[in-house]
Amino acid sequence: MKIAIIGAGRLGRAFALRCAAAGLDVVLEDVMPANLRRAQDEYAELGVAGSLRVALTVEDAVREADVAVDFVPDELESKLEIFSLLDRMAPPKTVLCTPTDALSMTDLASCTYRAALCVGVRGGLAGEAVELVRSRFVAEDSLRVVAGMLARVGIAATVVEDREEPMLVKNRE
Template identity: 30%
Template structure:
């Protein structure tokens, strides 16, 4: 499991790539969006320099990590990959099409994993000829820092695949947790009320976002719900909220809040756009 392919050079894809190359993996990072690979390479270089500045890597180790990274716009470059991790936007139809293409382009014994935070691993595996070698490998943002990785078992996922993904997570310094293929898995299912109750408080003018965040931090949380939404991205947060709401057959307690959609429509997506619930000059 030393040859790794990653689909998507966005926030999660580049974070996973950094984790992999700094733990000895040869990584091919794929994306076709204009500028995505260049932006990812610049971010990974910044992380490497930060790690050197803090003494976590020396110059030789950082250089070896750089040499392990390959940028690509062709899925055919995954022909030698042992595991491919998909980190595309949270859209089931898009992910299924990616898995169909990966199934054709990758070696038949390669494991196909998804970083999805809420969508069905079973549904992704079903569009391939190797559903037993399809599993979830859900990292958390920021991937270089957060230790938890949800290893998700689809209906057809084999024990061998689950062991391989769990072992890989451990080799990369992460803590794997095996979970069932249920909407939102563990963290995002638990997190929905954390966000949605906070949004209702603001929507009903009980409190403003800074007040809610301050109270939540006073209870011992590292970040409040609005700070966390800004970090993750309000578009991602809305997509996951809508996905869980549909997956639970419109269970009222998982209903998204209109404020989420309003913020996304306004382009206030959080840190990545410079403005969300807070401003980031």
């Protein structure tokens, strides 16, 4: 399985290393070259079965990805920007996965041409268990792909329904 990870900060880097240690092929991208160098150094120290390579652009990172996971801030503008980039640049088969505790996956997915391939993860990807968010659009196969990836890295996943109330509406009064 080929995983593209966008964002090599502390959490993205840790998840990339965890995926590589589990034998997955990982491509890591970040706008900060120092983050990528740190990831390469940490990977070299691990001596693991999977592969980790770095990419200088999002397009290079997702070129062959089965799953693309972003580690941008959990803010609407950041998520919309990365989803737009990933939607345009990733192959049509690529599942887009995003950690979010604050946003509606139904709303985020509706802003793409691949709403059935957008999966949210609640609870972060640093622990041992997470929730996969079932948006109104998501395909069961997409949930299975992400659950399978997480199982390979030792993270249990349960599927939950997306919040019924759209999170994009901040204030109704």
